[in-house]
Amino acid sequence: MPKTILFWPDVYKEQGHWLPTLKWAEDMLKNGHTVNYMGIVDCEGVVKAFPIAINGAVTSFPYSRIFENIYPLGYTTESHTSPNERWRPDHIWAIAYSALGEDLAKYKDKLNKDLYEDALHFYQTMTNVNPDLLVSGYFTSLESLLIHKIYDVNVVITTTYLRHPSEDPAMRAIQNLMAFSPTEFFKLVNLCRYGDLKQAALDAEEDFVDLLQDPEIDIEDFVEDLQYFDELIPCPREYEYTHYNPGEKVHYVEPCILDRDLNSSTNSVLDSTVIGAGNKKLIFVTAGSQVLDYEGKARHLFHCMCEAMRSAELNDYRLVLGVGSKLINDYEWTEFKNQSNIIFASWVPQRAILSAPNLEFALIHGGLATIKECVYNNKKFLILPLGKDQIDNAMRLRKYGINNMVPVESITPKVLIDAIVNLKSDRKTLENLSKLSEVFQSVERESPGKQVLLDNLNS
Incomplete structure (x- = not known):
């Protein structure tokens, strides 16, 4: 019987948290299920840029905007200077107050206008989609818990980084709950059980539900349900530390490599004269979306690489530099714009270039x-x-016998040249990389994560 799956990978626009879920979403669609996404306005473009075929027509997954008042268009970019402070508790209240359902109208004059509208819209979104399964993200653990309690929806958590075993979704939720006072915690808990409290008030012939009463539950017990949700880590187990034992509900699964790039309103500068066998060998340098959070370090990397391309050692290569839309027209690249062996791009079709036969090196x-x-x-x-x-990710590769980390603080043009030359001749690293590549490709074919999702739909 077809089911409905709702994906919500993260509150904020971290592409690495969203992209793996597109692979699973397409798998669910191919298995006859209905797929929907929801998220803030900033994240909509990621989903809409992924082309899918439905009934012979090319389209995209349906996307419901949430929290438009709390997180208006551009919030992700505006808050890039404080990546650790991006999370705000405001949207938690929108989810919690959505538990009032039709009774939310009674609180219209008690809540600020933005919160009331976002809570009402969230309630309408959940009611309209009516999912059988919520596939959420590690960084929305608390949010997922509230949705589970309020809307009685089964949840699967996707964790798109390699976490320490102690940093489980329950611990993440507890960390977020620390942002609330004891009284606020009481209210959150009581909103989650509003239906029961309302019925108790009716039974007692009272017309008032006390949302500030002590629910007599501590934080650890409140988040306990998170320990029973399946958690998918889209990365083969072989890449993780062998001594980590995160538990039976945690599944290391397929890496979720997309078979096509996202569409872009920006034309790619990479055509058949750049990508493909017979063309000049390529070096690709990118900082991804981290340009927003670490602009200074990214600039330093890009500038040093441009200088390195003037060396004799790299004379046979062409550099493709993905600097992002914010930096593409920056004055810093003026002196390099006339170099024939450098291509500056605001957007690069990453799947295409990383699978290109003439890509020789990537610096990431x-x-x-x-x-x-x-x-x-x-x-x-x-x-x-x-x-x-990112340092932890590099250290895991070193554990596997792949020695390819260069501290960004120490780089100069010469350091980059030497690192590229040394990597090319590092037989042990290249052999181990080839072995790990075979593992990744094998697990991708097996798709164990897809099966976990199907199992949850059928449970």
Whole structure:
């Protein structure tokens, strides 16, 4: 029997959290199920840019906008200078107050206008979609828990980075709950059980539901349900530390490598004269979406690589530099714009270039999604970590015998040249990379994550 799956990978626009789910969403669609996405306005473009075929027509997955008042268009870009402070509790209240359902109108004058509208719209979205399964993200663990409690929806968590076993979704939810006072926590819990409280008030012939009463539950018990949800980590187990034992509900699964690039309103500068056998060998450099969070480090990397392209050692290569839309017209590249062996691009079709037969090297920031694409395609690559989990990702490769990390703080044009030359002749690293690539391709074919989702739909 066809079921409905609702995907909500993250509150914010972190492409690496959204892209793997597109693979699973398409798998579910091919299995006859209905697929919907929801998210803030900033994230809509990621989903809409992924072309899918339905009944012979090319379209995209349906997308419901939520929290349009709390997170208006452009919020992700505006908050890029504080990546660790991007999370806000405002939308938690919108989810919680949506539990009032039709009774929300009674609170219209008690809530601020933006919160009331976002709560009402969230209630309408959940009611209209009426999902059988919510596929959410690790960074929306608390949000997923509230939706589960309020709308009685089964949940599967997707964790798109390699976390420590102790940093499970329940712990993530507890960390977020620390943003609330004890009184606010009481209200959150009571809103989640509003239906029961309302019935109790009716039974007692009372017309008032006390949302501030002590629910007599501690935080650990409140988040306990998260321990029973399946969690998908879209990365083969072989890449993870062998001594990590995250538990039976955690599944290391297929890397979710998309078979096509996202559409873009920006024309690609890469055509058949750049990508393809017989063309000049390529070096691809990107910082991905991390340009927003670590602009200074990204600029330093890009500038050093441009300088390196003037060397004799790299004379036989062409550089494709994905600097992003924010930096593409920056004055810093003026002196390099006339170099015939450098291509500046605001957007690069990453799947196409990382699978190109003439791609010789990739220099990346070390996000898990881009690492997976490099490994899957068995391409020589260097990691220059900018922050977040990127150093950990590089260290896991070193554990596997792939020595390809260069600290971004130490790079100069000569350091980059030497790293590229050394990697090319590092037989042990290249052999181990080839072995890991075979593992990635095998697990991708098996698609164990898809089966976990199907099992949850049938449970």
